[in-house]
Amino acid sequence: MQIDDERVLWSAPPGERAGRPLLVLLHGHGLDESVGFDLRHRLPPDLVLASLRGPLRARGGFGWFALDSTFGFDQIESAVAAVLAWLDRQLGYRSVGVLGFSQGAAIAAQCLRVRPRALAYAVLLSGFLSPLPAPGDQELVRVRPPVFSGRGDRDTLVPALLSDLSDRWLEVHTTVTSRIYAGLGHQVSPEELADVAAFLDRHASVTGRLPV
Known part of the structure; x- marks a missing residue:
């Protein structure tokens, strides 16, 4: 798997990106x-957003791993490797963070777990974590990067048991800000978006770089 550079949506042209914080979006x-890219108008204006396309065909769009009988945990590993390889090529930013929705949140969290010092922070929306151990889990406990985790209490697409396990895991391994929104399903509400913007205001300017 690899990220198609030609399909990355950027919020700023190349000449206006250096020295600013980078936020990577995973759908x-x-x-x-393109889905969710308009959120850039509601987020801190100094952020440079890069929205990546998942490498797998999925229904009428794309994804990061299969959600049927063809699923294998190696798909998650391959998707994470593709995102981290793409990130390694992004230089000159003040900090690098990631925002994932649903399956994209699972990939964002796994990037932290594979390489705990690769990202300054993460935003996980309506997401879940892989139940298998990852190579950087113990190091993550020491680093404890800031994470925002938000979901609706009426989200029926992610099993409640998996959501609860993910919440407990984040409490132990990260510095998590957790929000559960009443009446919200598998989507993002204006209230949640306001909380995300506030979180990014606090953390997106943190100096951070990808390790060599």
Whole structure:
């Protein structure tokens, strides 16, 4: 798997990116890089957003791993490797963070777990974590990067048990800000978006770089 550079949506042209904080967007299953990109108008203006397209065909769009009988945990590993390889090529930013929705949140969290010092922070929306151990889990406990985790209490697409396990895991391994929104399903509300913007205001300017 690899990220298609030609399909990355950027919020700023190349000459206006250096020295600014970078936020990488990872969409959900069956969607594409355009979904959620308009959120840039509600987020801190100094952020440079890069929205990546998932490398797998999924329903009418794209995804990061299969959600049927063809699924294998190696798909998650391959998707994470593709995102981290793409990130390694992004130089000159003040900090690098990631925002994922649903399946994209699972990939964002796994990037932290594979390489705990690769990202300054993460935003996980309506997401879940892989139940298998990852190579950087113990190091993550020491680093404890800031993470925002938000979901609706009426989200029926992510099993409640998996959501609860993910919440407990984040409490132990990260510095998590957790929000559960009443009446919200598998989507993002204006209230949640306001909380995300506030989180990014606090953390997106943190100096951070990808390790060599």
